Amino acid sequence: MRYWRAAEPKRSYDVVVVGGGGHGLATAYYLARNHGVTDVCVVEKGWLGGGNTARNTTIIRSNYLWDESAAIYEHSLKLWEGLEEDLGLDLSFSQRGVLNLAHDLQDVRGSLRRVNANALNAVDAEWLTPAEVARFCPIVNVSPRVRYPVLGATLQRRGGVARHDRVAWGFATAADRLGVDIVEHAEVTGFARGPGGRVTGVDTTRGTVAAGSVALVAAGHTSVLAAMVGLRLPLQSHPLQALVSVLLEPVLGCVVMSNAVHVYVSQADKGELVMGAGVDAHNSYTQRGSFHVIERQMAAAVELFPVFAHAKLLRTWGGIVDVSPDASPIIGRTPLDGLFLNCGWGTGGFKATPGSGWVLAETIAKGEPSLLAAPFALERFTSGALIDEHGAAAVAH
Amino acid sequence: MLLLPCPWCGPRDEVEFHYGGQAGIAYPPDPEALGDEAWADYLFMRDNPRGAFAERWYHVHGCRRWFDLRRDTATNDLLGA
Numbered sequence: 001m002r003y004w005r006a007a008e009p010k011r012s013y014d015v016v017v018v019g020g021g022g023h024g025l026a027t028a029y030y031l032a033r034n035h036g037v038t039d040v041c042v043v044e045k046g047w048l049g050g051g052n053t054a055r056n057t058t059i060i061r062s063n064y065l066w067d068e069s070a071a072i073y074e075h076s077l078k079l080w081e082g083l084e085e086d087l088g089l090d091l092s093f094s095q096r097g098v099l100n101l102a103h104d105l106q107d108v109r110g111s112l113r114r115v116n117a118n119a120l121n122a123v124d125a126e127w128l129t130p131a132e133v134a135r136f137c138p139i140v141n142v143s144p145r146v147r148y149p150v151l152g153a154t155l156q157r158r159g160g161v162a163r164h165d166r167v168a169w170g171f172a173t174a175a176d177r178l179g180v181d182i183v184e185h186a187e188v189t190g191f192a193r194g195p196g197g198r199v200t201g202v203d204t205t206r207g208t209v210a211a212g213s214v215a216l217v218a219a220g221h222t223s224v225l226a227a228m229v230g231l232r233l234p235l236q237s238h239p240l241q242a243l244v245s246v247l248l249e250p251v252l253g254c255v256v257m258s259n260a261v262h263v264y265v266s267q268a269d270k271g272e273l274v275m276g277a278g279v280d281a282h283n284s285y286t287q288r289g290s291f292h293v294i295e296r297q298m299a300a301a302v303e304l305f306p307v308f309a310h311a312k313l314l315r316t317w318g319g320i321v322d323v324s325p326d327a328s329p330i331i332g333r334t335p336l337d338g339l340f341l342n343c344g345w346g347t348g349g350f351k352a353t354p355g356s357g358w359v360l361a362e363t364i365a366k367g368e369p370s371l372l373a374a375p376f377a378l379e380r381f382t383s384g385a386l387i388d389e390h391g392a393a394a395v396a397h
Numbered sequence: 398m399l400l401l402p403c404p405w406c407g408p409r410d411e412v413e414f415h416y417g418g419q420a421g422i423a424y425p426p427d428p429e430a431l432g433d434e435a436w437a438d439y440l441f442m443r444d445n446p447r448g449a450f451a452e453r454w455y456h457v458h459g460c461r462r463w464f465d466l467r468r469d470t471a472t473n474d475l476l477g478a
Contacts, residue, residue, distance in 0.1 A: 223445035234441035236418070237470070281416035282399070285447045285471045290398045292412050325441050382437040 004048075004172040007181035009209050013041045015364055016202055016211035018188050018225060020044025021053040022164070023342055023349065024217035025171035025182075026357020027364075032178035034358070035365035040180045041211075042172075043204055045187035049168025052219050052349065055319035057242050057264060057276040059255055060351040061098045061159035063118050063125050064392040068375035069328065070121035075372055076355025077158060083354055087170035091162045092269060096254050098159030099128070099137060101304075103148040103260040110391050111154045118156075126155045137254050139307050146303050148261050161255060161266050167353060191229050191339075199229065199338040213364050215340040220285065220320025222343035229336060233343070234325050234381050238279040239318040240347050241289040241297075245311040247271035252305075259391075261300035273311060275301060279321065279347060289318045321346050326386040327393040331360055332369045332377040340364055341378065348393055399473060405460045417453030419443050420465045447471050 015031060017024045020042045031037040044050075060080055062073035084091050102111045111127065118125035130142040133153045142150045172182055183206060192201035192208060201210035216225050220237040248271050257264040264276040277297035280289045294316055302309050324330060324344035329352070331342050342360045345352060355372070362370035369377055380386055399411040425431050425439055444450070450470050455463050467476035 221447070224447045227444075227446065232438075232442045232444065234437075234443065236443060236445055237447075282452065282468075283418075283445060283450060283470050284473065286473055290411060292398060381441045382433045384433075 003169055004176035004182050007041070007183050009041060009043070009181065009183045009186060009204070009206055011208075012201075012210040013181070014039040014212045015041075015215065016209055016213075017042045017215045017217055018202060019217035019219065020048045020172070020182060020184060021051050021217070021219060022049065022168050022171065022353035023219075023345070023356045023360075024215070025049075025168055025175060026353050027215060027217055027342065027360045028180045029171045029175040029178070030358045030361035031365060032175060032180055034361060037365055038179035040175075041209060042175070042180065042182045043186040043188060043202065043209070044182070044184045047184050048172055048182065049165055052319040052321065053168045054165045055242060055317055056164060056350040057266065057274050058161045058164045058350055059098065059159070059257070059264065059266065060162060061156050062123050062351070063098070063100070063114060063154060063156045063159070064389055065114050065117050066387050066389065067121060068387050069389050069392070070118065070123050072355055072359065072372045072376070073352060074121065074123050075358065076352045079354035079358065080162065081158075083170070087174045089166060089170035089173065091166050091170060093160065093162040095158050095160040096266075097136070097155055097157045098255040098257065099133065100154045101133070101140075101150050101256065101258040101260075102152050102154075103150065103258065105151075107260055108151050111152065114392060115154050124156055124158050126157070128153045128155050137252070137256060139251055139305050140256065141304055141306055148300070148303075150304075159255060164350060171357070188225060193229070194338075197336055199336050211338070213338055213340060215342060215360060215364060217342045217360070219343065219345065219349065220322045222322050222341070229339065231334060231336065233330070233378075235322045235330075235344055236283050237285055237320050237322055238282070239284050239286060239289040240279045240321045241277040241293055241316055241318045243275050243277065243294060243316040244268075244314050245273040245275075245308075246314050248273065248311060251307060258300070258304065261304065262297055263301045263304055265301065265305070272314065273308065279323070285320055287318050287320060323347070325381070327389040328387040329356070329376050330378050331356070331373040332363055334378060346393065401454060401466065402475065403456045403459060404464050405462060406456060409456065409459055413456060413458040415455040415457040417455055417463065420451040420453050449476055
């Protein structure tokens, strides 16, 4: 099968998307597919899907608390459910169910509230007792005699995982087929400006490219790009770590997440346990985190899953995530004409890949926020209409 | 893992500290005079450079005092106070 062409950048495009991860590629794809905007270029400083898209733990779910979040994440989950057919590529999308464990009374109350909120938003959600957790996932230790006992869990059966790098390849290939140029190894070094400060293009290591609109979809490096046009954002960049074990026989048939003890884990089809750890508290762009974060995560994981004590750690790595004050993304226009943002997905952007691209494409094509994106505009930090999803975001920050 | 120079206790392991974010964000001298944009700026907008960054640290499991530090966020090199 043919994937995407290695395009030479033209001198001008209707839209330039900065960032060739899942979100940027999805934006380009939906610009072409939904809006007929095919004169689009994706510029990527490294190789395609080589950043957070290929570093995350691939968890997909939509069980967020607030109406605004439920709407955008559920839209994304619905897109996932038809994405393999739409892109014409096997993404190993597997709706094996996502458990979110509760370990104390506050957790239980928050989880029940989220289950009810999800039900009102037509997002599938169930509450499981500890005995039901043990039936659904037999290797979870539900004994009351552990430091943080399992008091129950929410279950989203439609949640699951997908193979992340193929998601990037799928969007790239489908976008390429519709005429989108994908230019790798082109790092943005500055912006071209027009009358009134309008952003009219990007300077890259492969030349200057003019653009009707520029979209920054650069995750942890968005602040660095925004600073080039004097824009200060409510974002802080942190390393988020993940790890895999050696290959094991199938032991874990679902995704298990725990906010309180900071474990989230699934088992890849090949057999390795894929686990997420936390973020380092300090700002950093080093793409590696501190070891004590891994140590703490492993201690909790082994208590929750005693069978994991036999597993050997194969590899750890870090990605740079852009964390916003309310654990919700920032999508839409900026104070500068011609410049759009899609950032702040923090520690949980993978699940939103198709939905995020869908709403940003609509916002760029129409020049005004799409209905699903409007609540996530940058202005919410001035108006005070924050969308606090710290409870549903899973990684504490 | 960082080894952080507490000005009072000397170099200590990162796990003894609490992070305080960007340094030099002063409480507005006349809060009632602030408009919405100025409040947003004070509460939420922060520098987030890839490179030298002045930040606050709190030696919570030591002397329990705050101090400022400059660190390179791309390399974790400490650049002095």
